Amino acid sequence: MAPGLPTAMDRPHFIGIGGAGMSGIAKILAQRGARVAGSDAKDSATAEALRALGATVHLGHAAAHLADDASCVVVSSAIRPDNPELVRAAELGIPVVHRSDALAALMTGLRPIAVAGTHGKTTTTSMLAVALSELGLKPSYAIGGDLDAPGSNALHGEGEIFVAEADESDRSFHTYAPEVAIVLNVELDHHANYASMDEIYESFETFAGKIVPGGTLVIAADHEGARELTRRLAGSVRTVTYGEAADADVRILSVVPQGLTSEVTVVMDGTELTFTVSVPGRHYAHNAVAALAAGAALGVPAAELAPALAAYTGVKRRLQLKGEAAGVQVIDSYAHHPTEMTADLEAMRGAVGDARILVVFQPHLFSRTQELGKEMGQALALADASVVLDIYPAREDPIPGVTSDLIIEAARSAGADVTPLHDKAEVPEVIAGMAKPGDLVLTMGAGDVTDLGPRILDRLSK
Incomplete structure (x- = not known):
């Protein structure tokens, strides 16, 4: 209880x-x-x-x-x-x-799984919450996004497991003492709080050091930043690696796209398991395997957890289908870091094949754009055409000279077809002029660009 x-x-x-x-x-x-x-x-x-x-x-x-x-x-x-x-x-x-101290207090007396990483935290936390619920384990969970099912970002469950998203952005994930921790990837982000990769590694090392005695760190084997963190930890905590690398403890043998789903096959403790991930893209398949390894580390049988993961159908804003009008699908993506942008665009390309992909991208934070604007522009080159909006400031004040032009110039240098747009209200009309039946429109970013999906659909339907 x-x-x-x-x-x-x-x-x-x-x-x-x-x-x-x-x-x-x-x-x-x-x-x-x-x-x-x-x-x-x-x-x-x-x-x-x-x-x-x-x-x-x-x-x-x-x-x-x-x-x-x-x-x-x-x-x-x-x-x-x-x-x-x-x-x-x-x-x-x-x-x-602080929010993190309040969350830590809620986990007291339970068996926490804390999910960390530069990308994929919300999805992986959600996958675990849904799969454990599907198995009748009644977990509590706190997630940075709303699930499609059961439709909330948090729940007080009656079971002993608490699954929580662990945010590294302000080092608040140092507050938690998980029984199992997941590190999906380690990259430089949140430039207002971290000046270098060394600071990022030190922060994740501190997080790993909070795992309770006898606990487990589940960490990616395919991301160089995660592998470097594993090297730095040097056996100080029990570690289970996962991924496609030959030396992964939980090795991914294949990820086979099947439209907007994937079939994943892994080898775990000498046993081969095949299961379905109900969202597209290789990176989501990797998130599901991280969830599988974490649940197993907590004692949930992998053979039961693997099929239960198929019950996960998505999180709002994570490649969420908003609707279709005039033969054009509109999907919303929370991607705001170049790695996430690339992963979502590659996932969509794998799912829709030769269909055109049109992106409406809203950069998030001046500091992130200053540091990663070039890489954002390069990521947009994976789309057939893009509309780039002004920077969404969120909590930040403007930085002189830092505008969306940094992204637009980099995108054009990479051969991308980019249209700058300063007035967000003009997006539906502009997209209606660009889109043709069979196209896919992706609204992308962590700001209020998400509001545009219904407006684009409304305009397309006229």
Whole structure:
């Protein structure tokens, strides 16, 4: 039976409660019986889901939103020090808890699996949550995206397993003490917080060092960054590697595309297993094998977990089909790092063959564009044509000289057909002028580009 409610969090107030990570923790606390409150910049389906669980969700940020008897205020690294609710918390002497500490408290007394890596965390965490649920193990989970099924980013389950996405962006994943940790890949990203690959490796080493005694690190054998991390750890933790490399402990023998699914065959402990992954692309197949290895490390029989992984049908914004109009499919992709962009475009190419792929790309963060703009442009060369929007700033202030032009110039140098567009409202009309029956349109990025899918479909249908 899962533990109950941490007493210090019986009346939490979340600043930015609608965010993917924050809302998940708020949902679990509400499901455990806490009196949850919080605020967010705008209303959303997430806010409405929280209200349905009994939470109070205020719109906008104001000191008056914070109740005097709140037991703690939960924040993420994105909350600025001058936030009026944070200032009010200091005045009232209410403890401020980082999101990662709140999540760590929820995992106390359970058997946590923490999923880390530069890319693929949400998908892999989701695959585990769905497969373990399919087997009747009733896991708790906290994910950075909404599942297609069972339709939420978080759940308080009655079982002993807790599956959590472990975010390296601000080093907050150092808070967790998992029984099993997954490292999918290790690359340079989050340039505002990491100045070099050495800092990235040190951060992941610290994360691996938090695995409980007798626990297991599941780590990729095919990514050089992950292999380097394995070398640096030098046997300090029990390690299970997975991938197509000949020396992988869980070796992938084949990934056979079958339309928008794949058939995956692995050898594990001398036994060959073949199972279906219900989303396209080699990288999603690798994520599924990571999930398989992690579940097995926790004692779930691989022969049962492998077929259960087929129950995973996707996460919102991870190659999510938004619809079809005038013979044109529109799919939404969260990819915002060049590696992710390349993987999703290759997955789509494998799935649709000779059909044209049109991309609407919105760069995410000035710092990421400054460091990786050239590589983003090169990735877009895999599409038949692209529309590139202005940079979505998220939590960042502009950096002089850093614009989408860095990506556009690199894309054109790589031979890509690119159309710059500053007004997002013009996208549906522009795409309608470009798209032909049989084409695939991919809205791509971690910002509000996701809102364009329905608008493009609406325009195409006219």
